[in-house]
Amino acid sequence: MSDFTAYAVATVSSPLTSLADAPRQGDEGAPDAWLVVDPRYAEAARDMRPGADILLLTWLDRADRTVQVVHPRGDLARPEQGVFSTRSPDRPNPIGLHRVTVREVDGLRLRVSGLEAIDGTPVLDVKPVLDPISDR
Amino acid sequence: MSDFTAYAVATVSSPLTSLADAPRQGDEGAPDAWLVVDPRYAEAARDMRPGADILLLTWLDRADRTVQVVHPRGDLARPEQGVFSTRSPDRPNPIGLHRVTVREVDGLRLRVSGLEAIDGTPVLDVKPVLDPISDR
Numbered sequence: 001m002s003d004f005t006a007y008a009v010a011t012v013s014s015p016l017t018s019l020a021d022a023p024r025q026g027d028e029g030a031p032d033a034w035l036v037v038d039p040r041y042a043e044a045a046r047d048m049r050p051g052a053d054i055l056l057l058t059w060l061d062r063a064d065r066t067v068q069v070v071h072p073r074g075d076l077a078r079p080e081q082g083v084f085s086t087r088s089p090d091r092p093n094p095i096g097l098h099r100v101t102v103r104e105v106d107g108l109r110l111r112v113s114g115l116e117a118i119d120g121t122p123v124l125d126v127k128p129v130l131d132p133i134s135d136r
Numbered sequence: 137m138s139d140f141t142a143y144a145v146a147t148v149s150s151p152l153t154s155l156a157d158a159p160r161q162g163d164e165g166a167p168d169a170w171l172v173v174d175p176r177y178a179e180a181a182r183d184m185r186p187g188a189d190i191l192l193l194t195w196l197d198r199a200d201r202t203v204q205v206v207h208p209r210g211d212l213a214r215p216e217q218g219v220f221s222t223r224s225p226d227r228p229n230p231i232g233l234h235r236v237t238v239r240e241v242d243g244l245r246l247r248v249s250g251l252e253a254i255d256g257t258p259v260l261d262v263k264p265v266l267d268p269i270s271d272r
Contacts, residue, residue, distance in 0.1 A: 002144040043204035047221040068179035084262035085183040093260045124229045126220035
């Protein structure tokens with residue numbers, strides 16, 4: 001078996017509503033956003049605390065999954081590269097990886113800073129940053 | 137829609153064949169492993185080079201997806217935590233995140249060091265490490 005079904009465990013609520021508005025990386029000026037945790041996963045999220053640095057894995061549901069080569073950052077002056085060597089959202093499995101900081105916890109809503117994902121983006125997983133150097 | 141279908145773009149070939157043998161993190165003594173890229177994704181992988189530090193996203197297909205709280209690292213002396221605050225493989229979407237270094241490229245086979253995933257683990261995505269500090 002080589003197909004796997006992932007579920008949204010949370011959804012991004014953000015003032016960023018279009019890809020045109022979204023910075024390409026979260027350190028390029030993204031506003032605060034909220035993660036709205038699905039109540040079915042409340043237990044998994046129960047120990048989230050303000051100040052925590054976390055990794056979010058999202059499903060970039062507007063991506064083009066047929067794309068295998070891109071000009072990095074859409075810059076036509078740069079030669080095409082295989083998407084596994086880029087952070088293009090267009091890729092066979094459009095999973096976004098975002099490092100953010102939890103600023104506020106309000107029940108099943110988590111406010112985070114530094115998230116470049118647009119409003120409505122599904123969240124697949126939340127992991128702690130284990131090591132500031134390696135992120136292992 | 138809140139279900140998403142991911143595909144294996146590569147598979148891990150490793151001397152680690154059981155969970156009991158696998159270190160919990162790649163810096164805890166994992167042997168070299170090979171990533172065998174599915175030929176359908178050859179273009180996406182075409183720019184992988186020895187020396188590259190990459191992030192692998194895997195699907196931990198032996199995980200228990202119903203688990204929402206765990207004793208961290210299986211240590212019963214440590215209080216239970218919600219899995220989003222841990223790196224437990226047991227979680228709603230059992231996606232593993234691994235930082236490894238490419239050591240050798242042989243066609244569609246990539247030898248990597250520091251990978252704790254066991255033989256046969258499906259790989260969902262490969263991304264470059266953008267920044268040694270933040271991994272954004």
